Amino acid sequence: MSKLKMISSFFMIVSLSIFFHLNIFADEFMSELMSEFITEKEGECNKSSDIEKRFKNYYEKAADNGDANAQYYIGKLYYKGKGIEKDYKKAFEYLKKAAEQGHVDAQYYVGKLYYDGKGIEKDYKKAFEYLKKAADKGHIDAQYNLGFCYAEGKGIEEDFKKAFEYWKKAADSGNADAQYNIGCCYIGGLGVEKADQNKAFDYWMGAMGEGHVVAQNTLGKCYAEGVGCERNFNNAFNSFMMAANHDYADAQYNLAVCYIEGLGVEKDYKKAFKYLKKAADQGHTVAQNALGKCFLKGEGVEADFGKAFEYFKRAADQGYAYAQYNLGVCYIEGFGVEKADQRKAIEYWEKAANQGLDAAKEALKNQGIR
Numbered sequence: 063m064s065k066l067k068m069i070s071s072f073f074m075i076v077s078l079s080i081f082f083h084l085n086i087f088a089d090e091f092m093s094e095l096m097s098e099f100i101t102e103k104e105g106e107c108n109k110s111s112d113i114e115k116r117f118k119n120y121y122e123k124a125a126d127n128g129d130a131n132a133q134y135y136i137g138k139l140y141y142k143g144k145g146i147e148k149d150y151k152k153a154f155e156y157l158k159k160a161a162e163q164g165h166v167d168a169q170y171y172v173g174k175l176y177y178d179g180k181g182i183e184k185d186y187k188k189a190f191e192y193l194k195k196a197a198d199k200g201h202i203d204a205q206y207n208l209g210f211c212y213a214e215g216k217g218i219e220e221d222f223k224k225a226f227e228y229w230k231k232a233a234d235s236g237n238a239d240a241q242y243n244i245g246c247c248y249i250g251g252l253g254v255e256k257a258d259q260n261k262a263f264d265y266w267m268g269a270m271g272e273g274h275v276v277a278q279n280t281l282g283k284c285y286a287e288g289v290g291c292e293r294n295f296n297n298a299f300n301s302f303m304m305a306a307n308h309d310y311a312d313a314q315y316n317l318a319v320c321y322i323e324g325l326g327v328e329k330d331y332k333k334a335f336k337y338l339k340k341a342a343d344q345g346h347t348v349a350q351n352a353l354g355k356c357f358l359k360g361e362g363v364e365a366d367f368g369k370a371f372e373y374f375k376r377a378a379d380q381g382y383a384y385a386q387y388n389l390g391v392c393y394i395e396g397f398g399v400e401k402a403d404q405r406k407a408i409e410y411w412e413k414a415a416n417q418g419l420d421a422a423k424e425a426l427k428n429q430g431i432r
Contacts, residue, residue: 125156133160134168141171150181161192169196170204177207177216190217197228205232206240213252226253233265238272241265245277249289263290270301278305279313286316286325299326306337314341315349335362342373350377351385358388358397371398378410386414387422394425404429 124132137156140149154175160168173192176185190211196204205228211217212225226247232240245265251257263284269277282301285294299320305313314337320327321334335356341349350373356362357370371392377385392398393407408431414422 125159128159128163130160130163130165130168133157133163134165137168137171141175150175152181154181161195166196166199166201166204169193169199170201170207173204173207177211186211186217188217197231202232202235202237202240205229205235206237206243209240209243222247222253224253233268236272238269238274238277241269241272242274242277242280245269245280259290261290270304275305275308275310275313278302278308279310279316282313282316295320295326297326306340309340309344311341311344311346311349314338314344315346315352318349318352331356331362333362342376345376345380347377347380347382347385350374350380351382351388354385354388367392367398369398378413381413381417383414383417383419383422386410386417387419387425390414390422390425 121132121135125136133156137153137158137160138144139146140153140156142148154172157168157171157175161172169192173189173196175181176192177189178184190208193204193208193211197208209225209227209229209232212221212228214220218224226244229240229243229247233244242265245262247253248258248262248265263281266277266281266284270281278301282298282305284290285298285301287293299317302313302317302320306317318334318337318341319325321330321337323329335353338349338353338356342353354370354373354377357366357373359365371389374385374389374392378389387410390407390410393403393410396402408426408429411422411425411429412431415426
């Protein structure tokens with residue numbers, strides 16, 4: 063895992079203890095070119111494959127005659143599969159011709175193709191080369207992607223100062239993903255002289271203003287814990303709600319915690335259940351475990367041991383220690399299963415104990431295992 067991903071995960075998991083100590087509810091050059099055409103007769107958009115084909119034929123002739131813009135356009139059509147069948151090899155062929163003539167957008171796409179190994183064998187050094195050409199000409203998306211090359215040491219030696227430099231260029235041009243990454247750099251002190259929570263908060267605010275869903279959720283955590291700002295549970299709740307409304311599972315879980323604990327909103331177990339289920343059904347393990355507890359205790363929903371067992375098992379099978387422990391309890395007590403099963407209980411407690419969960423160790427001790 064890259065250092066950036068580690069620090070982002072660290073912030074999400076550790077920085078807001080208020081959410082995680084709760085074990086009981088234990089988070090272009092015409093990019094759409096020729097996709098729509100205005101008919102003279104009706105003055106309305108007409109998505110006509112015949113028109114697209116005529117434009118394709120026209121640009122192919124120009125491309126074959128060496129026109130860089132035409133080469134880029136045809137390459138982009140093949141890349142996107144717009145009006146023709148998607149073909150990364152042909153996309154690479156045309157885009158590379160344009161890139162060699164200095165076409166900055168083509169250079170960016172050639173870099174992406176090398177990076178992803180689409181239409182050409184994956185080659186991080188080549189990806190870096192073409193992304194840098196485009197980035198140094200001011201291509202914002204190339205600057206953003208080049209930052210990852212430096213951060214992850216792909217095609218170039220790892221260098222967080224350089225990653226920060228290129229992300230900042232993209233961020234200052236309004237790229238929300240870059241703004242979010244700059245915030246992570248400031249939180250973790252990556253590529254900067256020292257960590258700075260206030261600057262992290264400011265960049266995440268910028269990303270949120272561009273509709274960045276992860277930034278919305280992260281800002282909710284900032285407001286909840288007072289990271290880079292004054293603690294404000296109302297703002298935390300509103301930020302989580304923004305991200306949750308975009309089906310972001312971690313925000314849905316955090317919003318449920320707000321409803322459970324009455325943080326920025328009145329306590330409401332039914333609404334908490336609603337958002338836990340949304341997150342759980344997207345595979346959010348902590349929400350699955352929490353939802354299992356709701357079904358087990360009848361909080362926000364009618365008690366249903368079968369459903370409790372189902373959600374505990376979903377999370378347990380993804381390696382979540384608390385769910386493994388709870389599933390063991392279900393097996394030993396016979397909740398949601400035909401009959402109690404000590405062997406199965408011990409199996410899941412062993413899994414949880416091996417992850418360091420004290421409750422599981424104690425359960426095994428009581429069974430005379432440890």
